[in-house]
Amino acid sequence: MDDIQLQKLVEEISMQSFGIPFKHQATFNKRLRTTGGRYLLQSGNIEINKKYFDVHGEKELIGIIKHELCHYHLHQNKKGYQHKDQDFKNLAKSVGAPRYCTPLPESEVRKQPTMYHCYRCSKCRFLYKRKKRVNTNRYVCGKCGGRLIKVDVVENSF
Ligand SMILES: [Zn+2]
Ligand SMILES: [Zn+2]
Incomplete structure (x- = not known):
């Protein structure tokens, strides 16, 4: 999977699970180490840990994308976008996203x-x-x- 396919997947999940388009950019970031992904407040873009996808496969990847999209849509709509916020908890639950950016197993991290x-x-x-x-x-x-x-x-x- 490359950045173009990732972008397409994020746009699809955004429409399917949230009913709102994702209008920013999603890319793989090779430098992310222990988190599955992150949402960048300033640019509105989403970065996904490529290693995470390689290790855990597409099902986990979709979970991470949903998680980051929760941050994204809440922040874009000026709602509580942090893990501790009730808005975040509710949205994560309703779309079936993990509540945390699940870390890689320790052994995978140590290998790097x-x-x-x-x-x-x-x-x-x-x-x-x-x-x-x-x-x-x-x-x-x-x-x-x-x-x-x-x-x-x-x-x-x-
Ligand atoms: Zn998060
Ligand atoms: Zn010396």
Whole structure:
């Protein structure tokens, strides 16, 4: 499935389940990690996690689209569009959408090597990226023996 097919599917679901056209854009976003999709308040567009579709298939995808369309239509109509709002709960229930953007199973998330712990040598400034935490009291720079300093976690994507 590509963006064009996704757009078509979102438009169809919007008409079938909500009876209102979806007039913005729906695209797959490869950078989304733990959520199935998101509705962008500023642009009105919807982004869907491609990985979610690959893992869970079309049935789950339709659930996510319905969920995002709940955000979309409520926000476009200036109603309570957040998960905690009664409007949202009611609409999600009436169209059979999951109330939350269901996260991917933990194992699927972990497979993506995106989070790193980063350490910089205080002497030679070499940057180390490690998937696991490093005890900086025990480990020193492999090049010069300098002390390692924890720097902000860098995400490869997003
Ligand atoms: Zn949501
Ligand atoms: Zn060093």
